[in-house]
Amino acid sequence: MELFLIGMPGSGKSTAAKEIASLMQISFYDTDELIKKKYKMSIPGIFKEFGEKEFRKYEETVLNELIIKDSFIAATGGGLPCFNDNMNKMNDTGITIYLKTSIEILFQRLRKSINRPLLQGKSDSELFDYLQKTIKSREPYYSQANYIIDADKTLNEIIKSEPFNL
Structure with missing residues (x-):
């Protein structure tokens, strides 16, 4: 089973994916971590040196390498589904789960963040x-997910939701 968690930065994708991977005994990947490892640069460093357009190419490359693997859950970068036909690639490969989070919760989680280049x-x-504008532009992509989970809930409630039922 190949699972892709999508959603805005601060929606809890990485936290949820790690917990689910542990409970399901499958591999965990974080596309931002894969990019950092492959290109030997931080995400803010890539943005600063090469810009967002190049970063999106790096995301696509990492996704293309990831989708050939088996039995995993991946936490994707917030913008990954919105570029280079990535959403269709993920839907064709596995199950996509949108962790839909209210703007108020995202704002509280992200207002102190220092390692997110777009913020x-x-x-x-x-x-x-920025959050209002970005959610509006990304929602058409996110809404193509196989499952939409209210990520304002606790982690425990999220992992008990469909399709996890853990």
Whole structure:
């Protein structure tokens, strides 16, 4: 079984994926971590040196390498489903699960984040506006997921949801 967790930064994809991988005894991957390992640079470093367009190419490369593996759960970067036909690739390969999180919860989780290049240097009002705009632009991709889970819930509630039922 190949599972892809998608959603906004701060939705809890990595945290949930690690727990689910442990409970299901399958491999865990984080596409941002795979990018850092493959390209030997931090995500903020890639953005700073090469820009978002190049980063999206790196995401696509890592996804193409990931989808040939078996029995895993992957936490994807927030924008990964929205570029280079990546959402269709994930849906064709396995099961996609959108961790849908309210803007209020995302705002609280992300307002103190320092390692997210698209959020750096934003005031609270700029962050809130960015989240509104980004959710609106990404929702058409995220809504193509096989499952949509309310990620305002606790981790325990999420892992008991379909399709996990753990």
